Amino acid sequence: MFIQVYEFYLEPENVGAFELANGPNSTLREVLGKSEDFLGAQLITDNGKNLEGKISVFSIDKWTSKEHFIAYYQENDHILKELSDKNTQIIVGRYEYGGFDFDNPITIEVDDDITLRQYTTDDIEDMFDLINRNREHLNQHGEKTSDKYQSKINVVDSILIPSDPDRLRFGIWAGDTYVGTINLTPDYSGRFEIGYYLGNDFMNKRYMIRSVNRMVQYAFDELDTEMVYAKIHPLNIKSQSVVSKAGFIKSRNDNSNPVIYGIVKK
Numbered sequence: 001m002f003i004q005v006y007e008f009y010l011e012p013e014n015v016g017a018f019e020l021a022n023g024p025n026s027t028l029r030e031v032l033g034k035s036e037d038f039l040g041a042q043l044i045t046d047n048g049k050n051l052e053g054k055i056s057v058f059s060i061d062k063w064t065s066k067e068h069f070i071a072y073y074q075e076n077d078h079i080l081k082e083l084s085d086k087n088t089q090i091i092v093g094r095y096e097y098g099g100f101d102f103d104n105p106i107t108i109e110v111d112d113d114i115t116l117r118q119y120t121t122d123d124i125e126d127m128f129d130l131i132n133r134n135r136e137h138l139n140q141h142g143e144k145t146s147d148k149y150q151s152k153i154n155v156v157d158s159i160l161i162p163s164d165p166d167r168l169r170f171g172i173w174a175g176d177t178y179v180g181t182i183n184l185t186p187d188y189s190g191r192f193e194i195g196y197y198l199g200n201d202f203m204n205k206r207y208m209i210r211s212v213n214r215m216v217q218y219a220f221d222e223l224d225t226e227m228v229y230a231k232i233h234p235l236n237i238k239s240q241s242v243v244s245k246a247g248f249i250k251s252r253n254d255n256s257n258p259v260i261y262g263i264v265k266k
Helices: 012-022 027-032 066-075 077-085 121-133 152-160 207-222 237-245
Strands: 002-010 038-046 055-063 091-101 107-109 114-118 168-174 177-186 192-198 227-232 259-264
Touching (some): 002 152, 012 038, 091 152, 114 207, 168 207, 177 207, 192 207, 227 237
Antiparallel strands (some): 002 055, 038 055, 168 177, 177 192, 227 259
């Protein structure tokens, strides 16, 4: 799948008009929808104002391939330009994020209740909403998750232009409900560090222990690593309990920060 992403800057009072002109029921989407290669679109509105007091709205168009995207725009340039020109009166600025090729996201079934799925742009709203509801919870023990995702822009960036492209990041889904994240990051030796968080509302349901067990199995079987380890704050007793129940062994019996736990492939 190929996606084309733009960020538009708007005065707060013009956001509604822009969403109406570019939303799922707009003429623009109707025109794009005539192509069998157009897979749909998203509008992501970040209500947090930027430094200039403007609102950012992301337009994400999904296509079967970059070639089909380019061909359709070339064939329908006059119509699309006419529709785009109608937005110029309400748009303060525009930034082209560019085009991105997305492979099919990896999906890992944990059990009948839980699924792990690599992040796509479809997850932006769910991910930000969970973080936003749990800022105090996620800031415990000096964690930086909440600080890294101050706005939806940060979530968009983390999916489209991740700081570590080699890190495998998965959303944890209990049925249709997004409950947290889990990831695997390779190091120079071929081992993987595991990291995770869970929304406060979803604690004490064994979601994380089951997800960690499955993620370790995936690392051993599919990524061919010999070891998975976790770095945990010494006061984060719940997290230490999770990895201990998953079979991780504490590397040292001291109060080092972070505490290192590891599990070796048998």
